[in-house]
Structures are given as C-alpha cells and as structure tokens.
Amino acid sequence: MVSAGLPSASGDSTPDWLEPAMAANGIGSFDWDIRRDVLEGDHRACAIIGVEKGRFDSTSASFLSLLHPEDAPVVRRRVERAVAELGQCGAYYRTVGPNGSMRAVRFRGRVLADAFGRASRMVGFVWDATVELHKRDRADRMALLREERSRFIKEAARALSEAVTVRDVARVFTELPLPGLPPDGLVLAAQEAGRVQILGASGYRPDEMAVYDRSLLPAGHPAAEAIRLRAPVFIASREEYRERYPETWGPVSGSSRCAWAFLPLVASGRAIGVCLVSFDDDRELDADERTLLSTLGGLVAQSLARARLHDAEHELAAGLQRVMLPRTVPSIPGVSTAVRYLAAGSGLQIGGDWYDVVPLPGGHVGLVIGDVQGHDVHAAGIMGQLRIALRAYAAEGHPPAAVMARASRFLADLDTDHFATCTYAEVNVDYGVVYAVRAGHLDPVVRRADGSTAVQPVAGGLPLGIAPDEEYRVTRFSLDPGETVLLCTDGLVESRTMDLDTGFARLCHVLSGEVPARGESARDPLEDLADRVASQSADSSEREDDIALLLLRWDGPEGGLAAQQLRRRIGQADLARIAEVRAELRDALRRWGVADLVDTAELLASELVTNAIRHTDRDAMFTARLYRESDTDRARLRVEVEDESDLWPTRRTPGEQASSGRGLMLVEALSDAWGVEPRGTGKRMWFELCAAGPDAA
Structure with a gap:
C-alpha cells in the first residue's frame, strides 16, 4: 500500500480541493491493478481497513482474508460481477483485526477499461461505516421487533378469540410471551360490585394473590385508579410507586418487582376488570411498548366479556336442564x-x-x-x-x-x-x-x-x-x-x-x-x-x-329365575285386559319351566276371569302361583280369581245348542283340583294343575 494520491482516470492530477474534502470526511481511496493483482491505497484507507505493516501483501486474496468470513464471499461476488460488466460495485463489510476486534467499512469502486475495452483497474473510496451500520442494525432490530409485536397481536387475538370460557381467557393471557417485554408476573382480575376476583396469575405465589382475591380495592391503589379512569397506569420504578401511591406501598415493598403496568379491561364502555404486567427491573416503557400493552388489554377485555356471557348462558342452560330432568x-x-x-x-x-x-x-x-x-x-x-x-x-x-x-x-x-x-x-x-x-x-x-x-x-x-x-x-x-x-x-x-x-x-x-x-x-x-x-x-x-x-x-330374582307369582287386577270394563293377562300367564309359565301347562292353564284362567267379569259389577283380582315339592320334584300351579260378588257359581248342564254354561265343566274336567271359597265380601274361585317337573326345554 502507498499513501500517495491516485491519478484521475483521465490522467489529470488530483484537484487541490479533493484531498481536504476527503480528509474532512474520513474518506480514503484505493487503486487495484486487476492484471497484476496489486492493491494500493492511501494512509486513510489503510487506517480505515485496519491494515498493519506485515499483514498485507497488496493482493486481492490477502485483502479478502482480512474480512469477516460471512462478508468475504459477498464482496468477492460483487467485485467479480463489476469486473465482468465493466461497472460499479459497493458493499458493507466487516474487517477482523489481529486481536479479534471488528470494524465496519463501506467501499465504492468503479472498473476502468484499457484501450482494447478490457478490465484494467478498479478505483474507488472507502470510509468507516461503524456508526452507520449500527444505525442500520438498530433499525433492522426495531423493524424485527415491530414485526414480532404485530405477529404477537395477531396470535394473541386468534388465541383469545378461540377462548370460550373465563378460564380459557385467563389461561391464554397468563401464557402470552410478550415480545421484547419479558415480564416476571401476569395477573388477570375481574371486578364485580367493587370487588376483584383473581381469574389467573403467573409468576405470583398463591398467598400473594389471596390478599386481593374477592376483596375491595383501596381507592389509592393503581389498579383502582386504572379502573376508575379507564386508562392504563404505568409505573417505571419502586421509587415512583412509593411517591405516587404511598397508601398501598406497604404490601408491595416486600416484593422484588420494580416496574408495573395496570391495564383496565373496558368492554361496552364499562370497566370489568384489570390486567397487571410486572417486571423485576426498572422499566421506562416507550410509546410503542405502551401501545402494545394497551392493545393487549383491549383484546383481553373483549374476550373476557364474551366469555363471561358464555359462562352465564351455560350456567343458566345447565341449571334449567337440571330442573327439567329428573334429579x-x-x-x-x-x-x-x-x-x-x-x-x-x-x-x-x-x-x-x-x-x-x-x-x-x-x-x-x-x-x-x-x-x-x-x-x-x-x-x-x-x-x-x-x-x-x-x-x-x-x-x-x-x-x-x-x-x-x-x-x-x-x-x-x-x-x-x-x-x-x-x-x-x-x-x-x-x-x-x-x-x-x-x-x-x-x-x-x-x-x-x-x-x-x-x-x-x-x-x-x-x-x-x-x-x-x-x-x-x-x-x-x-x-x-x-x-x-x-x-x-x-x-x-x-x-x-x-x-x-x-x-x-x-x-x-x-x-x-x-x-x-x-x-x-x-x-x-x-x-x-x-x-x-x-x-x-x-x-x-x-x-x-x-x-x-x-x-x-x-336383573330378575336371585338365582336367575322369574318370580313364581303373577298377580293382576282386571277392571270390570277393561275386557282387553283379559287377553293381556292370558299372554302374561303364557310367558310366566314358560319362564317357570312348566311350559306343558300353558294351553290348559290359559284356557281355564280365561274361563274363571270371564265368569268373574261377566257376572259381577266389580273388578277381579287374578293370581297365579307355582309351588314346588322338593321331595318329589313336582310342580303345582294354583290360579285364583277373586271378586266381591256374593253370587255363587252354579255348575250347569247346557243343552246341545247352548252358547254358554260350559266354563265350570271345563274347569272340572281339565284341572287336577278346583273349588270356590268365601272371602267375607265376595269369593275366590281357584283351580290347580300339576306338572311332573321343570320343563326340559
């Protein structure tokens, strides 16, 4: 490298005013002979790049070795493209010193051609861009942070819109990752009749929340002020809290928190609660951060109001349904x-x-x-x-x-x-x-x-x-x-x-x-x-x-057999009930294991029931019981029909053309035993049938 000025492209000497202008602005110049691969620059260029004697042999490869490994390929591609196109190029790059220190440099160069139109030299300027690069990095970080905040608001809005119940809203809020604002505590509280109800919290011990849960907020509490004024309250330090709210400083003084944001939850023009965001260090929130928190408070308020309405409707519906259905x-x-x-x-x-x-x-x-x-x-x-x-x-x-x-x-x-x-x-x-x-x-x-x-x-x-x-x-x-x-x-x-x-x-x-x-x-x-x-x-x-x-x-009776008794009342005017009793008797006998008695029992029972209904003006009581003799394994069916008539049945001998009068004859002929017994008021007619044992089928 040389520290002399470079001749202009036209061969004229450097104007007298150019050197003081470049010195005043900290700009150095360089000249790269492309064919011989020799790179030279003035003393300002060497200082800006950070070249020390013995570390640089004036070749392009040696220059690229000074650059940060991530930046060297970028500079190489842009220079090669400029040489191929006989054009200009420029870039930011970082140089790495012997002790590992880095500095940011910006260069701008132009490729000059010889008389045959071939690339011959690149001349240009370099200047220190550390401050400029830091500004750009900060702008990039701010743009990224704004993008993260925008994405956070969208994701928070989506999550809160999917929250159905109050418990869901509390869970979503206390799990939100605030971008750029890592809080150490989040609290969601609802207000009803002047009292606060803690719906959810993270970063706080249960005993810390128990003091406030379902209690009246003091008028001098920042949360009470946020609810009353429907405006956020931001506190940047413990000293500010003690000065602004001395009445409620006592319970807070023992905590490790140093900054707070109290966000009122306002829905339909009415304050329904408050959000608390706390930090473990002093935090002077800027305008963007306060806007972010205020927007979050609005989203939580709308979701909480909707969730409370849903819970109230659900409780109303569940209570009404419980009343309507059997308890x-x-x-x-x-x-x-x-x-x-x-x-x-x-x-x-x-x-x-x-x-x-x-x-x-x-x-x-x-x-x-x-x-x-x-x-x-x-x-x-x-x-x-x-x-x-x-x-x-x-x-x-x-x-x-x-x-x-x-x-x-x-x-x-x-x-x-x-x-x-x-x-x-x-x-x-x-x-x-x-x-x-x-x-x-x-x-x-x-x-x-x-x-x-x-x-x-x-x-x-x-x-x-x-x-x-x-x-x-x-x-x-x-x-x-x-x-x-x-x-x-x-x-x-x-x-x-x-x-x-x-x-x-x-x-x-x-x-x-x-x-x-x-x-x-x-x-x-x-x-x-x-x-x-x-x-x-x-x-x-x-x-x-x-x-x-x-x-x-x-379940049936113990032992898996049907109860071996059938008892039915038959209304005097309910003739259809007779057919139902016959059907029930058929099923009962099959279940009791005496299916061989079904036809006879059904016929005789029908005769007794019909006789009681036809010749009285009162209801009849039908009873069928099965008795088993353990020593002989025999079964005995007894059917009884009771009525309240004093009229005693008479056995008749009907003529050949008679349409009635054969009931008792059938009972006498087909039953093993039958009879009529007085009952004080009324009588009981009965018959019995015997079976050899349980039906094998």
Missing part, C-alpha cells in the same frame, strides 16, 4: 337403570330431549324417552310440562296406550305449535315382560344375555300433539335375567354425516361389546356400558343435537 333415578328392586344426558355443542346447550323412570303400581317400572321439537328454551319448557304430565298419567296406573294418548291430548291442548316424539315402556318387574308404545320415536334396542344386540321393532303412531285422538298400539316383548333394553333420542344415532341405519348399526356394535361381569368392577357394569355408549357420540363441540340415553337391565 335422581329411583331405585326399584329387580331392575338396574343408568341414564345420560349430553348437551349439543352449539347454542344454549339446552333442548327438548328428556328421560324419566317412573315407579308404577304393583312394583312395576315405566321408562320414558322423548324429544320435543326444537332446540331452545321454549322447547325445554314444553318438555318440562310434558314430562310431568306423562309421569302423572303413568303413576296413576293407566296402561301404556292410554298414557301415550293422554299425553298427546295434553300437548295438543297446550297449543304451542310444537310436537314431540316419545317411547313409553312399562316393564313387568316380576318376570321381565315389556309393554312398549311408540309415538314417532326410535325403536328400543335390546342387548340379550349372550351379548347379541338388535333393534326391537315397536308399533308406531304419530308424534304427540299432532292428532289428539290418535290411538296407540302396544308391542310386547320379553327380557331374560341380565338382559338390557336401551332407549335413546336421535342425536345418538343420526347426524348430517351419518344416516339412521348406520347409526343403529354402530350403536348395536358398541352394545355388543364385552361387559365386565357383576362384581369384577367397582361400578355397576350398566354404568360402564352407559359411559361406553355415550362416548361413541361426537365431541361436544361438533355435536349437532342433544342426546338422552336410558338403559334398564332386568
């Missing part, structure tokens, strides 16, 4: 029940689905599942009225068809323009017979003792409230001990993405799964089965409809 399911000997209610994932999470378990006269049990049209508070209100009415009709002892018909008339009389679907089933707890009536609702599903599951068809009628004079048909089916019947609403088996057939197939598959035996689980296996069925439904956030679910398992 507890009654315990009835001989059967086990399990119920579930799952609210839809949208709206008020309240609707018209309901279930009920009704104890009936004679120890029987009624099962109800239904769904009122609609998914709102109005539907829930109608559901509550209909549930109570249907429960009352069932508890009065009306047969299933009458219960459903009366419920339909009741709903029609309400004049609500709503209808309801419903399935009602009366279960004979003595021997597991189910009498089901369906009003536009889903069929029951039965899980048999061997684990197989199938839909049980039930004769259907119109939904309740559509045709007040609708007559409903009863479908009868039987359960063996340990078998389960399931009633549900359509939300369990039908959705926009699943048709009814697919839903029932999936439900049957779930029900058919292995169920732990009684005693193997701490819970009743029926409860586990109810949980498994409920879990197959869609997640609550996706569920489109409410789900009501009712399971009943007929």
